[in-house]
Amino acid sequence: MSGHSAVDRERLLSEAVRLRETGRREEAKERLVALSSELPLDAEVAYQAAWVHDTLGLEAEAVPYYERALDGSGLSDDDRRGALLGLGSTYRVLGRYEEAVATLRDGAAEFPDDGGLKTFLAMALYNIGRTHDAMEILLTLLVTTTKDPEIAGYRPAIEEYAKDLDATM
Template sequence: MSDETGNRDELLAEAVGLRTRGEHERARRELVALAAAYPDDVEIAYQTAWVHDLLGLEAEAVPYYERGLGGPGLSDEDRRGALLGLGSTFRVLGRYAEAVDTLRRGAEEYPDDGAFRTFLAMALYNTGDHHDAMRLLLTLLAETSDDPSVRRYRRAIAHYAQDLDETV
């Protein structure tokens, strides 16, 4: 490993440690400097986006999320986090169509991750697509709930998730 890569790794670990310990503003300053020094580094971009989100700086987070997702190299876990973070951030910013597109892509890539379907349902609600939002949430509820009363009616909930307007 070259000294430059070693230094990068140490500086990134230090900044992530600051974020983990709740020193978000200090972590943000260090990550912004790292992102400027390593503009093509997708991991640094993702970590920089994450800390901006933690600080409520959603608009500033977007370009870092996009940079992080724009090239290869993110671990599967970080890619999942970046897609969810970007989709959620778009929704918070009122960029609902972009939120739906991003969260739908995440739900397709990670079909077992209920968080994508949950946030996608919220974004669909924001676009006025209440039917699909309810369908997603009811399906997720039927599939994942451990509540005994929900489990008892799982088949009915799953059935009506497909068409809430159905009557006898």
Template sequence: MHTQDRDTRLAEAVALRERGDREEARDRLVALTADHPDDPEIAYQTAWAHDVLGLEAQAVPYYEKALATEGLGTEDRRGALLGLGSTYRTLGRYEDAVTTLRRGTEEFPDDGALGAFLAMALYNTGRHHDSTRLLLRLLAETSEDPEVRRYRAALTYYAEDLDRVEG
């Protein structure tokens, strides 16, 4: 297959997904994956196509393949880490979700969505303190609410030790 053919087919499938023709997009991406089994970008787009249809278990191997090799662009890598971590969480694979989302937050520390999904996965593993700490930090760092901004320093301070008693 020629690169131009690959690029055209991929662009068409992504456009179908973006227009809401999700089943057709998935069918085309699965076919494209068969023709390009080692292409991380195609694997990522195929994972996403399954995910938006609620086919999380079927999305996992595509996400894993996309992340297993080099070649995924920065934004796609960020999306794949979030997608895989979120999908693991949805499937009840909470430790896998924590591992994947923590990797995402280490690679992309300014991505609040990765942090929020990590907080949910931490909650699911019973690490409520870590989950709440992460959410409080995220709230303090990103909220534009004037009252939250007013108490940003206190939220950040107490996020480190929610059980702290001053006295």
């Protein structure tokens, strides 16, 4: 483990995450970059490094860390979901729309109950001009998650229109 025991790794990673969570993001970034360079195959460290870059508005620098996290193994389901959403969203912010769609589509397929992944997928689809697909995802998400009785009352119609907004009933 390149000079670090498993206990050291856990302590260093926890300290860096705590720094990020308490607003000391630049310090967290420095520690996570160093730890990631020492442990290049550690998916969790790579994910945390990506996350801190994103929180600092350093999207382009976050991408390789997200990619390394997702290429590796050992991420919890929650971290894997977060990494897929983070990478897809970051690709979108960077104007890499096709990559955003592919990443977010994979994430939505892997985690079909995650409305966040579907929402960001819809935005990326909009960016590539696939407005019908984007609206279908958003309308379906709306009617399946709403607590608004006015919307819920129209669920059958909205679900039908979601398939084809140009159709008449």
